[in-house]
Amino acid sequence: MACSIKLAASSKWRLGAYRGGILLTVMALALALGGCGGMSRNESPASVEERGTPRDPVATSPVPAAPVQGAPTPEIAAYRPPAVPEYRRPEPNRAVAALTRRADAQQQAGDLGGAAASLERALRIAPEDAALWSRLAALRLDQREFASVQQLAAKSNALAAARDDELKARNWRLIADARRGLGDETGARSADRRADELDR
């Protein structure tokens, strides 16, 4: 139970956008959550070290787990406790930033197809950038491709995973607009409510 608490907690401190705040919060929580996030009580060596460090991103390469005594083991390696999402939206690299600027200019000039092509180009460079997917969804809204807006915004939400509520709220508003565009007022209101919850 303690660890699901950790997750819930973590999704709150992310709101402090500046680094110092996060760092302080992390330290405070790390102290407070010592029992959960800290050292394992398990006797086994390798796999334990790994699940211990609270700020280990999920993505790090796993150290192959040494067999745990008596357990039917190595499968432990595939299941690790949640990474504590010390999350800041990644700074896009220069290439992605340049392409996004280009897309902005194209969109403003009314060249929506060109803007879409630029954003897709950016997505090939950073395919897991949730903010880019959201940006593309917003463009499709301009193109009045409502079905596509909803899918792209949902994709952005999925990539944002359990972090970046601000982005997810924006996505829900896009979904709401798209639903309105399709004449689905009820659906739009429910999407707006999701956005409100996240914005809170």
Next chain:
Amino acid sequence: MKKKPKRRRVNRRRSGTSVRWRPHWARLLLSSLVLLLLVIVGYSLYLGKTVRVKFDGQRWAEPARVFARPLELYVGAPVTADQLQAELEFLGYRKVRAVDAPAQWSRNGNRFALHTRAFRFWDGEAVAQSVVLETGNDGVLGLVGRDNGREVDLLRLEPALVGSIYPAHSEDRVLVRREELPESLVQALLAVEDRRFFEHAGIDLRGIARALVANIRAGGAVQGGSTLTQQLVKNFILTPERSLVRKLNEAWMALIVESRYGKDEILEAYANEIFLGQDGGRAIHGFGLAAHFYFQRPLSELRLHEVSLLVGLVKGASFYNPRRHPERALERRNLVIRQMQQQGFIDAAQADAAIARPLGVTAAGGRGLQRVPGFIDLVRRQLRRDYREQDLTSVGLRIFTTLDPWVQRQAVDALASRLERVEKARGIEAGSLQGAVVVAATQSGEVQALVGGRDAGYAGFNRALDAVRPIGSLVKPAVYLAALSRPERFTLTSRVEDRPVDMALPGGQRWQPRNYDREVHGPVMLHEALARSLNLATIDLGMSVGLDEVKATLQALGVEREILAYPSLLLGALSLSPFDATQVYQVLAAGGFRAPLQAIREVLDADQQPLQRYPLSVVQVADPRAVFLLNRNLVEVTESGTARALRGLLPGIEVAGKTGTTNDLRDSWFAGFAGDRVALAWVGRDDNASSGLTGAQGALPVWADLMRRLAARSIQLLPPSGVEYHWVDREGRLSAEHCDGVVAFPYIAGSQPRQRAACGDTRNEGGFWRGLFD
């Protein structure tokens, strides 16, 4: 009977009044002349029509050109020095000591200087740029403009031309316009083929006389008397016989051509029509394509000695084939150069310099342009949805695809080298195994590579698209996804029964499948059943989820072929092509979002105007939470399950995937994802006999080799909102981290086990936390 002659007489009288005065013989002569004239006029009209059809038709019959993806260079791009060099070679850039013109590069360690070509992209013209680029182990470290020293945000190299879609009679060409013909090419043609081209009217009597004299002097045929126009006509007529009638026909048609068309038009048609080589079943027509075929460069970039070689080939492309008969070709080339010198087109110094150069022809299928018939096949099929076959092969479309030549090369090499090793190591008859590989970008579904067989350059049976085989255990993730999508009933730690199955089949037979190890394992956890690919437990699970549910899941994952909802479906009695199966795994890799596997990004028409764009599209078809659980399970497969060999083959890299093996070891499958790619390998035999390999023995090492060559990174699986980790003991009871032998499993929120283990029951301890966070 009596009336007819009368009427005839009347008629004759009327029409014949004006000629009645002529003598009989004159009338006969005149009518013969008229008849002859009519025949001549008729025949001329016929030839004229032939000329028009051929001439105007040929001018427009340009096959669609297929381009690879353009390589994007920027600081942080995952492009190594080797990869960049390979790309520059794909593009036919010249390696030089000092870069001073487009399409050149130099390398000093990890520092490259390169000057790009200008290129008309879908979204506009890109000008040629000169940059300095530095690479490190992980990719590009620096990218700076050479003119101003400023950092460049992004540089898009032009895409490599990887093939064309030519019609059934297999003539391929890259059209060039008159103004695109290098002056040296025209000069060389004049020098050796037709000196008086710009003066004569289609046939050149002086030229014939001169050739005759020259040939008698030389004691053999050194010069031809045919004008360029006659040669062009000869190509139109397309019959190889040599006869006087044919010669006369040729001359006649040449005169017709000259009367109808200007010299520049004729020259342009000639330059695009002339036969310059054979590439397997493909005929190389025209200098535009020949430049790519022999030198892998556009015609405009060829230098004197290269142009001279192409012109030399006019006389006999197979006799002077520079790849097969380099000495003959060299001799011929030098003759062309000397002729140019004699006619004053070049001076002695230029001629000597050109003669001193080697042939410079790229090896066929060597480091340069690789043949990708399997991928082109896919492009062609996808284009057929939107274009008529006739348009594809004749209107000069420019097709921009998703092919990554680097990934393609790694896939080709991984398959070929691994199959050889497997055959050797297991004593399998050399060459008996076949295989296929498909690689796609995870999130967008863009197909980066497609290998249809071991000999990837050979345009034969495309196994990636057409080897429709039972997928075996590759189907299982769909069964488990169907289950995990019902969190109220199934979780990773749910209990499933691995017990004997005995079902009656419609024909009165019985179905008694077994586990691969022929054991029965009893109650196991759901995740364990997938990791160990237990057949009996999967049947237990699938039957309780429901066959229709499994079928619906497969359809959502993109399976379009017929699915028979029999129990055997649960063990992979479903036939898919490697390409079809890759789509299924793309959806899993992308967290439940299907992006249709696509090979085309954009199409431009012959005038380089945008015609069509294939936009990125995704559709959510599965619950991202359930897919996340499944993907963690597929990581377990590669870490401790049936694909655990990957731990040794790709040490330290977290990947997800599944093996598949069919009855009697006929098919060996592996599908999985790593980094931002999803890939699938299939190994089997064309005669559908046993390959003697399980999925882990055949396809898996191919896949692992490929990922290693691509320097694959670990997958990035982030738990979506609504997924929680809970510590669970071996009995599947909720426990706590400090307890023995517990593992933290992800659950869709609310579906975690209710039952608590004695250890870790925090109900009496957690008051403080509850107060703080609930």
